[in-house]
Amino acid sequence: MTQGIARLEPVRERISRDLHELAEIREPDHLGWTRRVFSEPYRLAREWVTARMRDAGLEVRRDGAGNLVGVLPGRSPAAPALITGSHTDTVQGGGRFDGIVGVLGAIEVARLLRESGRQLDRDLVVVDFLGEESNDWRLSCLGSRALAGELTRADLDRQDGTGAALGGQFAAFGIDPSAALGEDWLRRRPVHGYVELHVEQGPVLEQRGAAIGVVTAIAGIERLLATFRGQADHAGTRPMGDRRDALVAAAEAVLAVERTGCGAPVHGVATASEAANVRAAPNVVPELIELRAEMRSVDTGWLGTARERLAGDIIAAAQARGVDVSLDWITDNEVVQASKPIQDVIAEEAGAAGIAWEAVPSGATHDAVHMARWCPMGMIFVPSKGGRSHCPEEATGLGDIVHGVRLLAATMCSLDARP
Amino acid sequence: MTQGIARLEPVRERISRDLHELAEIREPDHLGWTRRVFSEPYRLAREWVTARMRDAGLEVRRDGAGNLVGVLPGRSPAAPALITGSHTDTVQGGGRFDGIVGVLGAIEVARLLRESGRQLDRDLVVVDFLGEESNDWRLSCLGSRALAGELTRADLDRQDGTGAALGGQFAAFGIDPSAALGEDWLRRRPVHGYVELHVEQGPVLEQRGAAIGVVTAIAGIERLLATFRGQADHAGTRPMGDRRDALVAAAEAVLAVERTGCGAPVHGVATASEAANVRAAPNVVPELIELRAEMRSVDTGWLGTARERLAGDIIAAAQARGVDVSLDWITDNEVVQASKPIQDVIAEEAGAAGIAWEAVPSGATHDAVHMARWCPMGMIFVPSKGGRSHCPEEATGLGDIVHGVRLLAATMCSLDARP
Numbered sequence: 001m002t003q004g005i006a007r008l009e010p011v012r013e014r015i016s017r018d019l020h021e022l023a024e025i026r027e028p029d030h031l032g033w034t035r036r037v038f039s040e041p042y043r044l045a046r047e048w049v050t051a052r053m054r055d056a057g058l059e060v061r062r063d064g065a066g067n068l069v070g071v072l073p074g075r076s077p078a079a080p081a082l083i084t085g086s087h088t089d090t091v092q093g094g095g096r097f098d099g100i101v102g103v104l105g106a107i108e109v110a111r112l113l114r115e116s117g118r119q120l121d122r123d124l125v126v127v128d129f130l131g132e133e134s135n136d137w138r139l140s141c142l143g144s145r146a147l148a149g150e151l152t153r154a155d156l157d158r159q160d161g162t163g164a165a166l167g168g169q170f171a172a173f174g175i176d177p178s179a180a181l182g183e184d185w186l187r188r189r190p191v192h193g194y195v196e197l198h199v200e201q202g203p204v205l206e207q208r209g210a211a212i213g214v215v216t217a218i219a220g221i222e223r224l225l226a227t228f229r230g231q232a233d234h235a236g237t238r239p240m241g242d243r244r245d246a247l248v249a250a251a252e253a254v255l256a257v258e259r260t261g262c263g264a265p266v267h268g269v270a271t272a273s274e275a276a277n278v279r280a281a282p283n284v285v286p287e288l289i290e291l292r293a294e295m296r297s298v299d300t301g302w303l304g305t306a307r308e309r310l311a312g313d314i315i316a317a318a319q320a321r322g323v324d325v326s327l328d329w330i331t332d333n334e335v336v337q338a339s340k341p342i343q344d345v346i347a348e349e350a351g352a353a354g355i356a357w358e359a360v361p362s363g364a365t366h367d368a369v370h371m372a373r374w375c376p377m378g379m380i381f382v383p384s385k386g387g388r389s390h391c392p393e394e395a396t397g398l399g400d401i402v403h404g405v406r407l408l409a410a411t412m413c414s415l416d417a418r419p
Numbered sequence: 420m421t422q423g424i425a426r427l428e429p430v431r432e433r434i435s436r437d438l439h440e441l442a443e444i445r446e447p448d449h450l451g452w453t454r455r456v457f458s459e460p461y462r463l464a465r466e467w468v469t470a471r472m473r474d475a476g477l478e479v480r481r482d483g484a485g486n487l488v489g490v491l492p493g494r495s496p497a498a499p500a501l502i503t504g505s506h507t508d509t510v511q512g513g514g515r516f517d518g519i520v521g522v523l524g525a526i527e528v529a530r531l532l533r534e535s536g537r538q539l540d541r542d543l544v545v546v547d548f549l550g551e552e553s554n555d556w557r558l559s560c561l562g563s564r565a566l567a568g569e570l571t572r573a574d575l576d577r578q579d580g581t582g583a584a585l586g587g588q589f590a591a592f593g594i595d596p597s598a599a600l601g602e603d604w605l606r607r608r609p610v611h612g613y614v615e616l617h618v619e620q621g622p623v624l625e626q627r628g629a630a631i632g633v634v635t636a637i638a639g640i641e642r643l644l645a646t647f648r649g650q651a652d653h654a655g656t657r658p659m660g661d662r663r664d665a666l667v668a669a670a671e672a673v674l675a676v677e678r679t680g681c682g683a684p685v686h687g688v689a690t691a692s693e694a695a696n697v698r699a700a701p702n703v704v705p706e707l708i709e710l711r712a713e714m715r716s717v718d719t720g721w722l723g724t725a726r727e728r729l730a731g732d733i734i735a736a737a738q739a740r741g742v743d744v745s746l747d748w749i750t751d752n753e754v755v756q757a758s759k760p761i762q763d764v765i766a767e768e769a770g771a772a773g774i775a776w777e778a779v780p781s782g783a784t785h786d787a788v789h790m791a792r793w794c795p796m797g798m799i800f801v802p803s804k805g806g807r808s809h810c811p812e813e814a815t816g817l818g819d820i821v822h823g824v825r826l827l828a829a830t831m832c833s834l835d836a837r838p
């Protein structure tokens with residue numbers, strides 16, 4: 001338990017002002033608070049973040065992967081560093097809190113440390129990771145992926161809908177693609193641990209009346225592309241009993257995905273996001289449907305058996321209608337466990353501060369997934385109103401954010417003191 | 420029964436050559452035999468049809484609506500005319516027979532009459548109707564619709580996906596939009612009857628071993644646009660029991676549409692053609708789904724009750740999942756009865772020629788739907804192999820086509836003699 005908790009009290013008005021100022025830097029032609037990676041508002045927002053980092057006394061640099069990095073020097077520059085942060089990009093039509101609370105909260109912790117005159121033993125490294133949200137190249141967590149050494153040449157060759165490669169977009173944004181694949185100063189540092197403050201993006205904390213979530217693990221994701229091939233016939237002349245309707249087979253699959261999710265253990269979910277008719281015409285029996293779905297859970301065993309069971313259900317329903325189906329699965333993320341010692345520190349500090357907390361898994365992916373490959377990882381969740389996220393209605397009360405920042409500060413101080 | 424049947428024997432090789440030549444005039448960049456209305460191949464194909472009409476001794480003109488019209492003068496120019504024909508446009512990725520058989524068959528009938536030295540009492544009017552298939556303006560049967568006086572100013576103001584108006588497309592194709600709405604020489608003619616030769620586009624004749632279908636009625640079509648509004652949530656964090664998933668509600672509706680069709684009387688069908696996620700993203704619970712479906716039957720009473728029952732099923736399934744749904748129905752075509760006297764003539768002539776025939780309803784829409792508003796209407800179907808249509812595999816045996824042309828010739832001769 002850290003003795004300094006009482007002294008590091010976040011300044012509510014300062015956090016509120018930061019949230020409002022950053023929210024104003026956005027793409028005006030899109031719904032909500034839209035600030036997509038590589039957009040001009042994203043570039044401007046990072047200039048704003050750089051200025052806030054400098055105001056807080058951080059030494060600011062970009063690493064080779066385009067992450068914005070502010071360092072608050074500790075007493076022992078050679079000691080393994082503490083890292084905290086998140087991201088400031090948003091989805092299209094997104095909100096003002098996802099990722100942003102973690103970056104602004106980390107900067108506030110640095111300010112509190114400096115104002116209190118308290119210097120940590122270790123360097124405190126605050127990171128605004130490059131492009132965490134999914135993008136036109138269908139690759140999320142660009143910056144943390146690179147930092148963990150998981151960005152590949154093939155990733156940089158990915159093309160968006162216009163044929164533009166991701167690597168070219170890096171270059172246009174001032175990031176040398178080769179450097180993004182390489183190992184630079186930040187990646188060569190020894191690291192003590194990584195803690196990310198983030199909004200929950202789900203309704204569990206609110207429903208349980210908890211102010212803080214101590215993340216136990218981050219869900220693995222199994223993504224499915226199911227391609228249904230039936231037969232295109234005239235929709236007015238082909239009798240019902242003589243059809244091979246790909247959309248009907250896909251509809252059965254959508255319901256099978258839902259059943260799979262409903263049968264999952266706590267926080268397991270399954271979602272069909274799209275059943276696109278590739279050659280839709282009003283008077284043609286659907287021939288070719290592409291269904292996209294995903295399953296998430298922190299239980300690797302369940303993911304495996306559920307995947308097999310779902311595949312069987314989809315194939316059986318399609319065969320009953322004479323429809324061929326091919327299933328392409330991708331394991332997008334494996335289940336990632338949070339560091340047990342860091343979970344314990346967060347829980348202890350929350351208890352000491354009298355903050356009600358719950359141990360919860362994370363259904364969403366975060367930069368922490370990739371950081372966990374590199375160093376011990378922990379996450380602190382604050383509640384999302386109504387569980388809404390990735391939409392303009394996304395909201396977290398200022399009081400909850402202050403709780404989260406207070407706990408992040410206490411956690412960093414506590415981890416600093418541990419060997 | 421017409422005494423002249425034996426003398427009007429279609430020339431098999433000539434029909435085969437015409438089919439092959441016309442099939443070669445197509446859009447090279449698309450699958451199958453694609454010749455969409457207003458395309459350059461469509462313009463060239465109609466020049467080819469004009470030449471074939473002139474070769475057959477027809478006086479060729481275009482009417483105000485862009486229909487290609489060839490007249491074989493009869494002995495009594497003032498007598499109500501006989502009209503036959505169909506269309507030469509295709510759907511994208513379509514076949515070589517839909518519509519085409521009716522136009523080439525009509526030209527062959529004119530050739531046979533002229534070669535036999537037999538002049539009808541009435542003018543024989545052969546029409547290649549403008550754009551029968553659905554197009555980017557979602558309006559089918561352009562030419563027959565105009566000829567029946569059913570084309571409206573609002574129709575010409577319809578826009579395609581690029582914002583281009585249908586009226587402008589008429590003008591670019593050399594058709595004065597005002598003339599298409601007006602009444603010209605052809606529309607002022609008294610008409611004795613209209614008979615259209617067409618491929619069945621379904622499997623019924625083949626399954627029953629019949630060479631000819633005598634069409635009893637053309638199905639009415641009820642089209643549905645169902646808009647499902649749920650709630651966009653993070654697909655990884657929103658628990659299954661707390662979702663309002665629009666795609667799941669739409670999947671239930673797809674299955675309800677299928678059930679409705681399976682419960683229909685003979686030749687009633689129901690088809691969901693699309694369940695489009697307007698803002699699809701892999702990690703978002705679907706919020707807005709647009710489902711398009713249609714029901715067809717020649718039983719108006721069933722269409723009405725089935726529509727109510729289906730609406731109830733869709734709404735109940737959506738409500739059970741907290742999803743709002745709005746249903747927009749359009750009666751695209753009302754049920755159209757074929758003329759009983761013309762049906763009788765076709766059946767008698769088939770019997771006299773020893774051709775096995777069946778009375779069948781038409782599930783597909785045809786130019787005949789609109790012609791029926793103007794004059795007594797009949798249709799002759801020839802079998803479609805495997806019932807396939809609107810696809811490259813669409814096929815009708817040459818022998819079946821010859822049967823159809825022979826019967827069309829006999830029917831026109833018989834009708835010519837009737838008061």
